[in-house]
Amino acid sequence: MAKNKNNQAIWNTRIKKKTSSIFQRVGSSINIDRRLYKEDIAGSVAHVEMLFKQKIISFKIKNKIVYGLEKIKKEIEKNKFDFSTKYEDIHMNIEKKLFLIIGDDAGYIHTARSRNDQVITDFKIWIKSATKEINNSIDKIIKSTLKIAEKNIETIMPGFTHLKNAQPISLGHYLMAYVEMFFRDKKRFINNLESLNESPLGVAAISGTSFNIDRNYTAKKLGFKNVTNNSIDTVSDRDFVLDFLYSVSVCSMHISRIAEELIIWNSDAYSLIHLSDKVVTGSSIMPQKKNPDLLEYIRGKTGSTFGNLFSMLTILKGLPLSYYKDMQDDKEIVFSSNDKLLDCLKILDDILKNIYPNKKKMYELANTGFITATDLADYLVKNHSMSFRRAYEKTAEIVNLADKKKKKLSELSIEELKKIEPNLTKDVLKVFDLKNSVNSKKSYGGTSFENIKRMIMKYKKII
Ligand code: ARG
Numbered sequence: 001m002a003k004n005k006n007n008q009a010i011w012n013t014r015i016k017k018k019t020s021s022i023f024q025r026v027g028s029s030i031n032i033d034r035r036l037y038k039e040d041i042a043g044s045v046a047h048v049e050m051l052f053k054q055k056i057i058s059f060k061i062k063n064k065i066v067y068g069l070e071k072i073k074k075e076i077e078k079n080k081f082d083f084s085t086k087y088e089d090i091h092m093n094i095e096k097k098l099f100l101i102i103g104d105d106a107g108y109i110h111t112a113r114s115r116n117d118q119v120i121t122d123f124k125i126w127i128k129s130a131t132k133e134i135n136n137s138i139d140k141i142i143k144s145t146l147k148i149a150e151k152n153i154e155t156i157m158p159g160f161t162h163l164k165n166a167q168p169i170s171l172g173h174y175l176m177a178y179v180e181m182f183f184r185d186k187k188r189f190i191n192n193l194e195s196l197n198e199s200p201l202g203v204a205a206i207s208g209t210s211f212n213i214d215r216n217y218t219a220k221k222l223g224f225k226n227v228t229n230n231s232i233d234t235v236s237d238r239d240f241v242l243d244f245l246y247s248v249s250v251c252s253m254h255i256s257r258i259a260e261e262l263i264i265w266n267s268d269a270y271s272l273i274h275l276s277d278k279v280v281t282g283s284s285i286m287p288q289k290k291n292p293d294l295l296e297y298i299r300g301k302t303g304s305t306f307g308n309l310f311s312m313l314t315i316l317k318g319l320p321l322s323y324y325k326d327m328q329d330d331k332e333i334v335f336s337s338n339d340k341l342l343d344c345l346k347i348l349d350d351i352l353k354n355i356y357p358n359k360k361k362m363y364e365l366a367n368t369g370f371i372t373a374t375d376l377a378d379y380l381v382k383n384h385s386m387s388f389r390r391a392y393e394k395t396a397e398i399v400n401l402a403d404k405k406k407k408k409l410s411e412l413s414i415e416e417l418k419k420i421e422p423n424l425t426k427d428v429l430k431v432f433d434l435k436n437s438v439n440s441k442k443s444y445g446g447t448s449f450e451n452i453k454r455m456i457m458k459y460k461k462i463i
Contacts, residue, residue, distance in 0.1 A: 165369030
């Protein structure tokens with residue numbers, strides 16, 4: 001390309017007037033998609049190698065292009081590359097620069113491809129590695145959670161439903177619930193790899209190409225497992241973006257739930273946990289305050305992550321096939337969700353390492369609200385041959401009595417209990433013991449200490 005053309009858009013032969021300056025500013029995505037430079041260069045190298053193998057370009061031109069691309073990569077990595085909004089996006093910035101480095105032979109690089117397949121190729125490769133990084137961060141969270149769970153197998157706390165005391169549980173069991181959730185998150189991200197592993201490269205703008213290309217060759221070179229099937233669908237498809245945004249949203253939602261829970265537990269009303277000074281902030285006016293700002297931050301970020309998913313769904317909902325400029329926003333949305341999730345995972349990991357359960361308070365709270373009432377009902381079914389409904393009624397009567405006398409269930413005497421169920425013996429009193437209650441839940445997945453130990457072992461082996 002002649003020197004004087006270097007400041008002009010690639011399509012200047014056809015379009016004679018300069019794009020409106022406001023559109024040049026807002027329509028350019030270079031400040032966002034420059035993050036794709038590595039993937040873009042890898043895609044271009046694979047593409048020209050394939051073009052050479054298929055005898056579409058010569059050995060010399062292929063080498064020149066590869067040399068130029070490597071040089072560009074180094075410049076970018078050394079922060080010496082001058083990204084310009086004039087050339088809209090990463091693909092054109094690189095192509096323009098290639099002309100400057102190797103001259104007119106750069107013009108062969110765009111044979112048998114379009115930015116439409118180029119951008120999806122870059123983006124899929126990027127999301128694949130982002131997926132790996134996220135899963136590594138989730139692994140760290142799982143490890144930290146397993147560590148606290150292991151230390152708290154015998155820490156008894158109230159299990160809540162409707163935020164009212166339901167049944168006693170172990171804190172370890174509670175934490176293992178989050179391990180399950182984070183494992184599902186990992187699985188969700190891994191499931192996305194199936195479509196991420198289909199290479200879009202070679203479908204060109206919309207219809208495929210008349211050049212004798214080898215799509216499987218570029219797919220292999222770039223680490224894809226196979227190729228997409230339909231050229232029109234390929235350039236229109238952003239389902240893989242939605243899958244990623246949805247997976248990030250679900251993982252953020254899990255983080256938000258644990259954050260919300262820990263905020264409640266940390267409140268003065270509950271005082272079930274203590275947060276070290278590393279993970280709290282102060283108030284500018286109230287000197288006594290230690291606020292769980294970090295937890296609030298990660299809960300809050302979930303809102304914009306959900307927003308990102310909805311933005312993308314909305315962008316796509318009215319789009320006819322195939323490529324439209326509307327889609328360009330997909331990168332900003334994905335980068336934003338990705339970055340927020342990685343930050344939130346790191347923050348959560350920090351918090352998990354700086355959390356101290358108030359075991360005494362947990363036990364005391366678990367010992368209120370007639371929390372072992374269901375244990376009593378179960379006891380009546382097992383030992384006094386009652387149906388569960390009958391036992392439920394009897395137990396409710398006993399709870400009413402305790403409530404009236406302002407006593408805990410365990411404070412009722414056997415004589416008082418016998419007034420409601422004459423067949424009861426002293427043996428019943430053991431069901432009011434919290435530890436006994438927790439350990440009696442031996443059904444698979446239940447809160448007994450043995451079950452928790454087994455689960456911790458299982459997950460320690462997997463991770
Ligand atoms: N920067 C564009 C995007 O991210 C690349 C694809 C452009 N294709 C086009 N025909 N304008 O969407």
